[in-house]
Amino acid sequence: MTETTTTEPWLDSNQKPYIQIENVTKKFGDFTAIDNLSLNIYKNEFFSLLGPSGCGKTTLLRMLAGFERFTEGRVLVDGEDISEIPPHLRPINMMFQSYALFPHMTVEKNIAFGLKQDKLPDNIINQRVEEMLELVELTDFAKRKPGQLSGGQSQRVALARSLAKQPKLLLLDEPLGALDKRLREQTQFELMDIQEKLEVTFVIVTHDQEEAMTVSSRIGVMDSGKLIQVATPTQIYEAPINREVADFIGDVNIFKGIYKGQDETGTQLLSEDSKSIIYATQKVDVPVGNRIWFALRPEKLEITRKLPEVDFNILKGKIEDIGYGGSFSTYHVKLENGRQLTAIRANRERTAEHHLTWGDEVYLHWAPHSAVVLLS
Amino acid sequence: MTRFSKFNVSAIIIGFTFLYLPIILLILFSFNESRLVTVWAGFSTKWYVELMQNQGIKDAAWVTFKVAFISSSVATFLGTIAGLVMTRFGKFRGRTLFSGMIYAPMVMPEVILGLSTLLTFITLAIDRGVLTVTLAHITFSMCYVSVIIQSRMSSYDDSINEAALDLGCTPFRTFLLITFPIILPAVVSGWLLSFTMSLDDLVIASFTSGPGSTTLPMKIYSMVRLGVTPEINAVSTILVGLVTAGVITASLIGKRQRQQLAQS
Structure with missing residues (x-):
């Protein structure tokens, strides 16, 4: 693979998509949350799912994580069908909107949790935890409990915890939603740096169109369980395909x-x-x-x-x-x-x-x- | 600065007097030198010493503690499971019925509860004794535990469990490593509450106990029928002390838990 193809792999038909969502449908009773949706996401992409609340973006993310089973269709990650794999066996990690830090464990233990489940030797766990703490600049807070952290710090712990296992794919559910505007803008750039440094594929769910525009390589605009447009931020903004997209973005x-x-x-x-x-x-x-x-x-x-x-x-x-x-x-x-x-x-x-x-x-x-x- | 107005102060005094004067008198007279319960004749701990020599009371105390310990432990186990089912399993067939059945013992008159358990034991031909009292106590204290667990779980963020699963933890280990430690304070306060309720139960115990399974409240009640003695005051004082300690601990645990929640 050459350098030029990696910036916009979706334009190159020789590139193999990393995540293939194929004709996925999810129904909750009579309600169709995801409607026959197909999407390809490429390696090292920073992909945003953008849409109003209730459009199915979080459901789609939770299906990738394995918390929701889909009614029809399948999902491939790196060529492997993961549709039937339970969440704790998937090579995918997720950062939750509420951060979901374990309140009874220190920052350090929170980050080490996933590594401990893999039964890695202690010295490797300690080393990885240290790296993660450095990455999110929280080395001094290792012994604190989540209750003693600010919102921004909790957010970084959650990010470090989800990255500690070096997942192939990181899912982020409204990762910056709980931060104030200034901190959010700063964190957006940090997220992009981390994503580039670690070369992880990011799929992020957000309702904040500015956030999606800033961080993403591509944006998928969703409504009523369907993808309306999948394109780069510039295309979405300058060449929306219909009034709905034009109106939703900016x-x-x-x-x-x-x-x-x-x-x-x-x-x-x-x-x-x-x-x-x-x-x-x-x-x-x-x-x-x-x-x-x-x-x-x-x-x-x-x-x-x-x-x-x-x-x-x-x-x-x-x-x-x-x-x-x-x-x-x-x-x-x-x-x-x-x-x-x-x-x-x-x-x-x-x-x-x-x-x-x-x-x-x-x-x-x-x-x-x-x-x-x-x-x- | 109306906080210490005459009205407020007198309201507090009257209220507390109304609630606690009888208990204070009881405690006071348990340290009375005289055998007459209404005449103060100086401070003494002789009734406590005498209590220690009363085999009947000691036996009853032992039965009571045994029953309270076992019933509160089993009730905590069952009540925790019931509370988790009610909050974690969403909607299932018969949920409303199940929820109603959990709450029923709380609102049912104790006499009815005692009578119906008695009838059950008779029908099943179970000899009344420590076992039957314990079973009956489990029945009514379990619902309190489940209510405490339910209220804890209602503020429990489900994504915490999902995060554990996501990080490679199996569902069972997630319960052991994450859910249980987080709700542990609620479980402990549930246990303490069941323990104290079992300690001071008279009605249900009198229905379901048999020979050799007289509990302390029953013993006290039967002794009172022969006349109030300072000895009864002494044993009641100890009981009051235990129950107070239990309730205070339970509420302190609850308070600490709320503070932790408010922080995070």
């Missing part, structure tokens, strides 16, 4: 309208939000007259007081609300038809001269290549 302005055909500027859309035709570069393959949608990220909408020197993709509106975010500001602009759009502008100027303020009449404009055309 903020988005959606223009509903009728497809009016192509010209040299691009795809034409007749929308009730604009008096004239609006354009997007991306081509579509549907009959003229079909309903289609344009999706525009707020930062791709240019907001100005002066009329832009172009003759298309211009919307006029009034500033309703401003959210000052320091490095950028979020503007809610009300169009003449009452529709509200969101635009984000970086605050490059320190002085107030160029600032837009409440009630200002403004123009919104976007380049045709910034818009995504959606068919559903």
Whole structure:
């Protein structure tokens, strides 16, 4: 295997997937939690399962760990069918959302627990525990009990414990959900470092789209037990396949309208939000007259007081609300038809001269290549 | 600063007097020199000495401890299992019935419970004695243990067990190494509670005991019928002391456990 193939193995048909989830279905009574789902995950990937609560992402993770049996389908890890293997015999470890530290054992004993189950000699266990403590920078806390640790420390103990057995695959269930924002952002980078250093395949479940974007090599967006889109964070953000994904990942302005055909500027859309035709570069393959949608990220909408020197993709509106975010500001602009759009502008100027303020009449404009055309 | 208002202070005094005056009097008069229970004639421990020489009371005490120890141990074992089943096995056929049956002895009048166990023993032709008292005590104290275990398990994070399984521990070892040590304080306080309840039970014991299996509360009751003596006060004082110690220990264990939970 060459270096170039390892960064995006999913594009290379010669690469063998490490985890193959094949047509897996899970039913709880009448409720279908996972609906005929197939997914390939490659070695050393940092794969995120992202979706609203109740979409089945945690169920899928628990099935990989062996805590839920699936109704149909099978799962292969490194070519081996693990569907019938009970959790304690799987070469997979999991980090739990609640951390699930053993409250009656010290940090050290918690980390050593999995190694002890494998009946490894004491000197190897001690050495491995030490390595793990160093990895998560908790050497000084070895003798503490979980009750005496902060949230961030508990999180690192849980991570060290799940990594101690050097699993082929590590599952992380909302690993950063219980941390505050600052610590969470810092820990995201630590997780990525550790994942690269140890070369473990990570599958992480999260409902936090920013977290998924930051850490993952690929993201699987789930809803109602199905995978809607599996792609890199950039693709998910810049080229969502439908309105649901576009809406779930980040903020988005959606223009509903009728497809009016192509010209040299691009795809034409007749929308009730604009008096004239609006354009997007991306081509579509549907009959003229079909309903289609344009999706525009707020930062791709240019907001100005002066009329832009172009003759298309211009919307006029009034500033309703401003959210000052320091490095950028979020503007809610009300169009003449009452529709509200969101635009984000970086605050490059320190002085107030160029600032837009409440009630200002403004123009919104976007380049045709910034818009995504959606068919559903 | 209304905390020490006249009303609060007097309420506490009246309340505590109402609850504890009889017990305090009993303890006080167990150290009375005089044989008359109502006349104070100076401090003495002679009734305790006399107690030690009373073979009847010593026998009854031995029976009581034997019964209390065995019944609380068995009740703890069964009650723990029942509590775990109720909390860990989710829904199963007959769960509501089972849960009702666990709670029944708590709400059933003791007389009925005593009578029905007596009838059972007669029907099964089991001779009444230490064994029958023990069995009867297991029946009613087991439900208290199961309630304590259930309340502990309701705040138990199931993913702790899953984490152990995930790390390669078999389900049985997970129970031994993880679940049991974590709920141990609840098990111990369940045992202490059953022990003290068995110690002070009179009604059920009188229904189910036979010759040679007179328990201490029964012995005291029968002695009182011949007149209250300082000796009875002395033995009751010891009993009160034991029960108090048991209940306090159980509640301290519970308190410590709650603090641990609050920390983690």
